[in-house]
Amino acid sequence: MNLLIIQHRRCTTSARYPARLFALLSQFLWILPGTVSLAATPDTMTVAAASAAIPRLADGHPDFAGIWTNKSVTPLQRPAELGEKAFFTAEDAEAFRQASLARRDRDNRTNDVNDVLNAYNDFWWDSGTEILPNMRTSIIVDPVNGRMPALTKTREAELAAAQAATAERCRQSGCAINNGGVMAPAYAPEVLDLMTRCISFGTTVPMLATAYNNNYQFVQSAGTLAINTEMVHQVRRIPTDNSAHLPSQIRQWYGDPRGHWEGDTLVVESTNFIGRFYGNMQAADENLRVIERFTLSSPDILLYQFTVEDPTVWQQPWSGEIPLTRTDGLLYEYACHEGNRGIQNILRAARQEMKAAAP
């Protein structure tokens, strides 16, 4: 059985690259005797079995079709007290998991306006209850401390200046506590954050989990991978033909993704970002470049690896990985903008406050 499947795969692979026929032919001849005596070479058998078992498209490339989730209690950044400890033991993992769940579900009422922002417990969250199956202590794997690298001096100064300007503006009326928990202008849509405007929940590039709706439907055909992100129904349409990026004057909220295959791994490069983000990527600017790698490590685990580069923002690139797991059930439409009453109330309150304060 293995022998046949391996031959099928070689066949389709080599046919797509006729110029490499002879190179593959020699590989093929080398593998053939190996597969005949599988029992004697357990490593070969494991690799062959794993790569043969994954679903494939007619063109021979892996088929990522399905609904995947990235939710977990594994933090993006490793808690500082864990230092360079990259992996949990089973005991550590359970303790960390319990502590995370307890913190998330605690009664955090403060009997002031913050109760509006913090009025969420585990009834509302759907951000995962398990450690990722790789047992890592953080999603970030590089730098070795598992944390985002330092900002460049210039970016640090820019963000500090923006923060100071916000604080200065909010000495006057027209501000409200934003989703980050700080006072920020709230009198016009364009000064509000992207989540409040239903433009982005920061879940898309790279694919990092948030409070809920952490579901991604992959639909694939020859030359295209579509990733339907449940959160605010964002579809990434990724050409897998190594085509060129859009001209640099075309900027997109979610960047311009371009993919190519490296063996059974789909590598996707995204550039051309507008440069405004929500959530974990908030510090990034228009020079952001994200490289993502998708590899089916088994039929039910899609290894997702990413590297983030933005030379005007971070002093060095940083990388992370999330083994995506298959999830039962379907994706449902999240019509965020169409039902956005929240933004109307935020604007109304801020504008009324400004009107009342006007001389």
Added chain:
Amino acid sequence: MQRSVLCSVFGSAFGSLLLLPALVQAQSAAASTPDLNGIWQAMNTANWELEAHAAEAGPIASLGALLAVPAGVGYVVEGNIPYLPAALEKRQANRLQRWTADPEIKCYMPGVPRANYLPYPFQIVQGSDTILMSYEFADAVRTVHMQDPGPAPANSWMGWNVGHWEGNSLVVEITDQNNQTWLDRSGNFHSDKLHVTERYTPMGSDMLLYEATLTDPEVFAAAWTIRMPLYRRKEANAQLIEFKCIPFAESVLYDAIGR
């Protein structure tokens, strides 16, 4: 074809004859299901008005010919939409306020069938058990389930889409849409009882015949059908580019609030 020749060479060269029937079978199965993958777009004025209509001035006098309404010969097989009397009155009322009330103005997801004849392309990604229809306008998307997903849990803007193949046609039944979308810029509308049956039939490699039959007991006296071709976008670099229109609609949606 190149692949099958090379595969045959490989197969016979290494004596794995057992492989060949499986390969041939896979290819013929693939051949019997039309390949709808690609970027498609209507090239007509149905989004202005589904029924036959003459050209007329646009909503902003200072823009002159820009944004004026182009004429159309009509895309309704029966000629006119068979409205119930009360619904026809509502259509006329909608038409009078079309420059303010059309949900397209608000960047709302357009619903089905309107999504398919908006003046923006959409992409069909035909997967193994799911067909995704991804629209440039408002990032609208619908998942066509090719296996029964069970009943819809709630109404939605793009509906509950269940598909199957009938010969050469993809047939999609769409139910459980809400009553917030319109059928065009002229105020044609439906209720949340709308049932749409779509047929996508390839007419050569670069054209689909698109037919959508609408029934809605609260709005229409009989079933009626929209029919038009959809064309493949053939530019070498054809692709969907973001048209995230929320920022474009915020002013009209929110300027008056609280002021």
